[in-house]
Amino acid sequence: MKKKINLRLIGMSIVAVIATMFCVTFVFYGLFQKQVRSDLRTNAEILKMTGLFEEDGKDTDNESVSSGEGSEKDTGSSEMLETLEERLSELDTLRITWVASDGTVLYDNDASADELENHLSRPEIADALENGEGEITRKSDTMDMNTMYYAVLLDDGSVLRLSADVRSIFSVFVTAFPVILLIVIVIIVLCALMAHVLTRKILAPIAQLAEHIEDSSHTPVYKELIPFVNTIRRQHENILSAARSRQDFTANVSHELKTPLTAISGYAELIENHMVSEEQETRFAAQIRQNADRLVSLINDIIRLSELDVGDDTQITFEQLDFYEAARERLDLLSVNAEKRNIRLSLTGESCTIRANRNMMTELIDNLCQNAIRYNNPGGRVTVTVRPEANGAVLTVADTGIGIPRDLQERVFERFYRVDKSRSKETGGTGLGLAIVKHIVELHDAEITLDSEVGKGTVITVRF
16 A cells, blocks of 8 residues: 555656646746747837937938939948948847838848848738838748847838747757756655655554554544445444354353253263162153253254355345245244143234235244243243234243343343243243344344233234
């Protein structure tokens, strides 16, 4: 993670530096061109204001008219050119061209005016004659230079044009590339160092949080991590709770299995060594069978509970089930066991349909009724009620048994928990029946509640 953050920060820095370099180059080159245009305009306006070209032009015309001789005209022109060159010597970085209204070049400080072609077709000259001023930039691919021209119309109708050569942006960039490259390298190195420091600072709170993940008082530095940390802490607590539950379950299973096995082993040893009478052998054999039956029931419940623990509810087959009819069928089978214990078992309510797993519903009704019979008093009653309710159905199992103390009612759904341990052993209870019921209820998104009073009985309600 640290390496990825470092690489990404460095990559972003490189992209940002290069992009900034190109943008700054274009921006400053644009400003440079703008400044050159401004300087050309300013110099042209200054030269126009001096009247240098207009006055020279007028003197030249007057001399030509008065003398009428070519030699005198040539002398005047030579003197005018010398005067212009002397006065414009300070502007040797600019090319200055003076053009008559008909396009004839009167003066050029970079070439002989006689050798230059007519400039009337030049865009900047045409614009100046028409609009008072004109400008243009011509590119030279061979010279890798750009020439910027600015022309202004003089009062006498002639045009004064100034031009300057500027290097192209590519040429400027190539020239400055070594310096730019050095700057980029320095910036990238600095960015890499800063990325390393920044990454450490970013990850430091996370590393510190990882060391104190179990400490709920330790608040994350980044508020975005709060939901993530809360989820991890909940999962951590759930894992610890599950681990403790498995440990307790393993210990309880070992204890529950050990008790009947010890009894079976002890009775069998007495019989094997002929240490009991024939009458006692029969009684001991009955005890062995009873403990074996309890052992089988216990193993079956443990297996069933394990299946429900690891079971995938997507693999459970649900169907439209007549809940009342399912309860009636199961109570018919349980009635024999109820009669043996002198318990009256009855069913009330009406037909209603729920979407459920048939085998699980049979198991749920069986466990609840078996518990109601097992922890009842002789001559007591167990009443099972099935009735429809808004958006579902309700199953109620009420008995007139021993009841459950209020402070123990929340624990009756725990594995191997028994309110009356002595009666459980006498009646063959495994302590897993209600734990299985709770699992079945959860798999059906139902709700189970318990209401009990010591000496009066218990009512368990399941809402689907």
